[in-house]
Amino acid sequence: MLIVDLVQSIVDGLLFGATYALIGIGFTLVFGVMHKINMAYAAASVGAAYAALRLIALIGGPAWASLLIAAAAGGVFGLIIYWLCFRFIPLSNPLATLMSTVGMFLLAEEIIVHTTDGMPQNYPVVVRGILDMGEFMIRGDLVFVFVCALLAMVVLLYLLYRTKLGIATRAVSQQPVAAQLVGIRLNHINALTFIVTGMLGGFAGALIGSAVGLLSPLLVIPLTIKGLIVTVIGGLGSIPGAIIAGLLVGMAENVFQYFRGVTERDIYVMLLLFVFLVFRPGGIFSNTVKRD
């Protein structure tokens, strides 16, 4: 029975880990383009899911529409964050943007608490039912989350590697000065990166809402931490790394929960991060350890 339960928790973790991968991609993309971290990202993502929930409650609509609305809202929030926290602050000062996004994080969290009185809100279930496969059971909602997340990643990779916009974005992340010399507008690309990552985050937020079944302000801090861990384990700026690391973290979390219980599981996830920092500080996909 142990093996069955273990495999079961690994599979569940892998499926849910896809949402961590999406959040990790958001952090890593912004880092790749601007070499800055957007601490408000997960808060804005959950905020976008809340906005979708509000809108659905207001005008009605099918549950799946909430995913698209959340993505749109996330894009808007991303742009707002860029304008308020990055656009007018000198980028040469790394502490300033860190602090401004932390302020934004607090603001976003407070807006959520303020508009919902801090009560958790039920999120509409998009897919229900359980796939029964002999000894194993696969939750339909988790499969849905996984498939949607994969779709979002494919769209993102297409955008990055097959379109002009993607080429410009990657050019900026490799050599901002050279990119400017060939006529790419930095501010433009930066803003677009924030919109795209914001949409990804909003989508992820809605997926998490539909898998957990509710939205709560308490989701924000753990999601920020997990997203950052995914970013570091995957290697800063590496999208494939973030995807693998997201699945890995989701899986590890469930396995540790199975062995050590829910109150201790996060300790081991954090220790996993330290293991990576000591033995592979460059993340999963670094083949050479660079000297400082």
Add this chain to the structure above:
Amino acid sequence: MDFYLGLLQIMGVHTLLGLSAYVVLQTGQVSLAQAGFMAIGAYIAAMLTVLSGWPLIAALIAGALVAGLTACLVGFPALRVHGLMLVVATIAFTEIVRLFFFNFDYQIARGSLRVGPLGGEGFRQIRYFPENGWTTLHVAIFIWTVVALVMAALWWMDRSRAGAVLRAVGEDEIAAQSCGINLTAVKVSAMTAGGAIAGLAGGLYAHYTTHIEQSNFTILLATFAIAYPILGGLSSVFGTVAAVIFIQGFLVEGLRFLGDWRNLLFGALIVLVMNIRPSGLLDARTMATLRRLFSRKEH
């Protein structure tokens, strides 16, 4: 009156916390581990006075030493990475410490009740001050004496060779290395000093609140710790004090009449300040102007 004395105590502890982050920020490292070090200092100091009956000063020093030692140990692996990786590593450290105390039970019977930390319920009955007849005023004076000592030490350090070395590493690591500065030694020392100061802040905090629990020492507290020196400016210890007064005095207490809206304004004001004054309220230029003004008066 007690309300204002209480506010003074909070400000004192937060100033210490901010100063602990200030030391680390001098070397250009952003550490969100300060809340973890503070938790360690708080639990150690409180356990020593409550469970072992140590005198307060000895317990505070022991808490600071253990927190400093932990900071030193964490510093070695964590400082192999820098910049944003360190931010994430230290976030993870604070969470590990918090979750450790969430699962930590160590209670002994004393009289009719059991005392000591009890997992999620926290650590109650840290009654050193009431048992020894300290009034709120005494406690406030004691806390600010400690703050003044630490500030004086840091102010002196800023002017000494050690301060110059820290700043050199913070400004440009490669240039500092070329001058023969051992980067790891400097960063780990700054981390250790910061950890010890945060441990001291934790010990004081545990004793004046009389009840600590893991939820006191979250990432949010760590964010406050770095927010004070960043908002205040890194060119002087007084920036940190100014930011503590601005946040704890003005934003948290002064705007209380706004009710719920105060919390909304809090984040927005941080965003605003960073847009207007990206190098902090008291940045190097402001400090230079102030210094000129004061020296002119002396003539």
